[in-house]
Amino acid sequence: MQSIFKIALPVLLAGTIAxxxxxxxxxxxxxxxxxxxxxxxxxxxxxxxASNQQYQQMVAEARSKNALDRDPATVQRVRRIVSRLAAQTGAFRTDAPSWSWEVHVFSSSELNAWCMAGGKMAIYTGLIERLALTDDEIAAVMGHEIAHALREHARERVSKSMATGLGISVAGALLGVGQLGQDLMGQVAKVTFELPNSREHETEADRMGVELAARAGYDPRAAVTLWNKMAGQSAGAPPQWLSTHPSHATRQRDLAEYAARVIPLYEGARR
Structure with missing residues (x-):
C-alpha cells in the first residue's frame, strides 16, 4: 500500500499542478x-x-499612526493624476477601467510607491517631497506601478514561487491542509514589498507606464527625469522598489526611446 501511495502521489500532484x-x-x-x-x-x-486584504491592513495601520492622507492638497493632486491614468488603462485591457481603483498617500520618508492587484495603490510623501516631483513625474511613477498590476506581475511571481516550491500550495489545497489564504497573503506581500522585480517585469512596466502617461496627457519624457532623480538619491542605483535591473544607462536609454515613440499620443491628448 505504501509503495502504491509513493507512486500515486507524485502523479496526482503532477496532474493537479498541470x-x-x-x-x-x-x-x-x-x-x-x-x-x-x-x-x-x-x-x-x-x-x-489576498491583495485587497493586505491593502486594508496597511491602510488601517497607517491610519492608526496618523500617517494616512495627512495633506488634503497632496491627496487631491495624486488622485487627480491616478484618475486620469486609470481612465486610459483600457488601451491594455478592457476590464481595467472598471477596477475599484484606490490610492492613498502614506506619510513616510521612504522613496516608495506601489500598485497591488486590482488597482489598490499608495505613494509615499518621501518620494514626492524629497524628489520634488512634478505632476508629469508622479504620472511616471504611478503609470509604472499601474502597469505592474495590469500585467499581473504579482500573480506571475507568486505562480513562479509555487512552481519552484514543487506545487506545495497546490498540494495543500488538494489534500485539505495548511492555511492557503494566509499563505497567499504572505506571498503577495513578499513579492510586492520585499523582493525586487525582475528585469523583464521592470522593462514591461517602464514601457507601458510611459504610454499610460502619454495617453493621460502627461509628458512621457518625465520618466527619464524621474529616473535620474531616483538614481541621484540612491548613490547611482535605484531603490529596491524599482529594482537594480536593468542598469541605469540601459534603462535610461530604453525609457527615452519608448517615451519618444508615444509622443504623438501625448500631443493628441493635449489637444
Missing amino acids: TACQTVQTTHGGAVGVQRSQLMMVSAQEVEQ
Missing part, C-alpha cells in the same frame, strides 16, 4: 508592443482578494 497552470495573455500590446504570454498557477481572483 491542471492549475494556465498560459495567459494578461494585456493587449498597446502602442509599445508588450506581448508576452505568462504562466499562472493561481487565479487572478485569489491574488486580488
Whole structure:
C-alpha cells in the first residue's frame, strides 16, 4: 500500500499542478508592443482578494499612526493624476477601467510607491517631497506601478514561487491542509514589498507606464527625469522598489526611446 501511495502521489500532484497552470495573455500590446504570454498557477481572483486584504491592513495601520492622507492638497493632486491614468488603462485591457481603483498617500520618508492587484495603490510623501516631483513625474511613477498590476506581475511571481516550491500550495489545497489564504497573503506581500522585480517585469512596466502617461496627457519624457532623480538619491542605483535591473544607462536609454515613440499620443491628448 505504501509503495502504491509513493507512486500515486507524485502523479496526482503532477496532474493537479498541470491542471492549475494556465498560459495567459494578461494585456493587449498597446502602442509599445508588450506581448508576452505568462504562466499562472493561481487565479487572478485569489491574488486580488489576498491583495485587497493586505491593502486594508496597511491602510488601517497607517491610519492608526496618523500617517494616512495627512495633506488634503497632496491627496487631491495624486488622485487627480491616478484618475486620469486609470481612465486610459483600457488601451491594455478592457476590464481595467472598471477596477475599484484606490490610492492613498502614506506619510513616510521612504522613496516608495506601489500598485497591488486590482488597482489598490499608495505613494509615499518621501518620494514626492524629497524628489520634488512634478505632476508629469508622479504620472511616471504611478503609470509604472499601474502597469505592474495590469500585467499581473504579482500573480506571475507568486505562480513562479509555487512552481519552484514543487506545487506545495497546490498540494495543500488538494489534500485539505495548511492555511492557503494566509499563505497567499504572505506571498503577495513578499513579492510586492520585499523582493525586487525582475528585469523583464521592470522593462514591461517602464514601457507601458510611459504610454499610460502619454495617453493621460502627461509628458512621457518625465520618466527619464524621474529616473535620474531616483538614481541621484540612491548613490547611482535605484531603490529596491524599482529594482537594480536593468542598469541605469540601459534603462535610461530604453525609457527615452519608448517615451519618444508615444509622443504623438501625448500631443493628441493635449489637444
